[in-house]
Amino acid sequence: MARVLTVLRQTSLEAYLWMGALLVLALTDPSAERLLRICPLDLLDVSWCPGCGLGRAIAHLFRGEVLLSFHMHPLALPAVVILSGRIVRLFADATQRTLSLNQSR
Amino acid sequence: MARILRYLPELDGDEQIYVAQLFKDLTDEQAEYFSHVYRQHRKEANITLATALVGFLGIAGLHRFYMGHVGMGLLYILTAGLCFIGTIVDLFRYRDLTFQYNRRKADDLAVLVQQALPPGEDKPGELPPGE
Numbered sequence: 001m002a003r004v005l006t007v008l009r010q011t012s013l014e015a016y017l018w019m020g021a022l023l024v025l026a027l028t029d030p031s032a033e034r035l036l037r038i039c040p041l042d043l044l045d046v047s048w049c050p051g052c053g054l055g056r057a058i059a060h061l062f063r064g065e066v067l068l069s070f071h072m073h074p075l076a077l078p079a080v081v082i083l084s085g086r087i088v089r090l091f092a093d094a095t096q097r098t099l100s101l102n103q104s105r
Numbered sequence: 106m107a108r109i110l111r112y113l114p115e116l117d118g119d120e121q122i123y124v125a126q127l128f129k130d131l132t133d134e135q136a137e138y139f140s141h142v143y144r145q146h147r148k149e150a151n152i153t154l155a156t157a158l159v160g161f162l163g164i165a166g167l168h169r170f171y172m173g174h175v176g177m178g179l180l181y182i183l184t185a186g187l188c189f190i191g192t193i194v195d196l197f198r199y200r201d202l203t204f205q206y207n208r209r210k211a212d213d214l215a216v217l218v219q220q221a222l223p224p225g226e227d228k229p230g231e232l233p234p235g236e
Contacts, residue, residue: 012205017194039188051184075183082176093209100212 006098007091015090018083022058030059030072054079108133112140119204120147127215132224139218146210148172150203157199160192168195172206 041049057076060069069076109116109125116124124143128136148171156168166181177191186192195202 012201014194014198014202021190038190041185041189049185049188051186051188054184054188073184075180079180079184079187082180086174086177093205096212 003098003102006101007094010094010097012090012094015087015094018087022080022083025055025058026062028055028059030056030063030065030068108136112136113143115144118200120207123204123208124211127211131215131218132222135218135222135224138222139214142218143211143214146214147207148203150200153199153203154196157192157196160186160189160195165189165192168199168202172202 037043039049039052042052051073053073054076057069057073058080060066060072061076061080108128109121112128113121113124127139131139153168153171156171159165159167160181164182165184165186166178169175169178169181181187181191184191
């Protein structure tokens with residue numbers, strides 16, 4: 001148990017940031033009127049951004065609305081896969097570090 | 106501690122401390138070999154920062170390619186740095202990103218060096234006698 005806690009503490013903040021972002025998207029209703037406009041390009045009325053709609057698309061995915069997701073942004077699934085891969089990698093690094101710390105004691 | 110200053114004077118901060126710690130288990134010869142190879146493979150934090158900043162000017166994710174994160178890099182390019190959030194987060198954490206990469210390289214290299222140059226061998230690169 002202590003080692004699990006060590007791994008969690010050793011894990012880079014980045015992993016928790018991505019997990020947090022995915023969690024927020026999972027809990028967001030993508031078809032609702034938007035509450036937050038945080039995208040700088042959106043605020044500047046830019047329409048040509050290649051990433052536009054990705055957040056909403058991921059939210060759709062978490063709701064099982066695969067077709068809606070693909071329509072909103074086709075790369076939502078690869079995005080989630082790649083981010084998950086990154087999160088796992090960061091935890092794996094922390095685990096490896098924890099195990100080698102233990103060995104040297 | 107003096108060896109790190111002798112062999113890898115350009116390191117500082119967390120990286121210097123970490124590699125100095127690795128050096129404790131290495132002989133002089135191993136440390137020298139390590140330093141020579143590590144210098145070729147390590148990434149510079151300033152370059153991470155510079156490539157990440159380019160994300161605001163048009164092409165996001167270059168710093169991810171620099172770190173060898175091809176999947177993340179492609180994702181960033183195609184989604185404007187995950188709607189800029191990825192770029193901004195990475196900008197705050199560019200030093201840690203670089204250090205993560207270097208730390209992994211240093212760990213692998215330390216193991217490699219200890220296997221390739223066992224202490225007491227006169228001729229590095231040859232197999233140990235017997236076995």
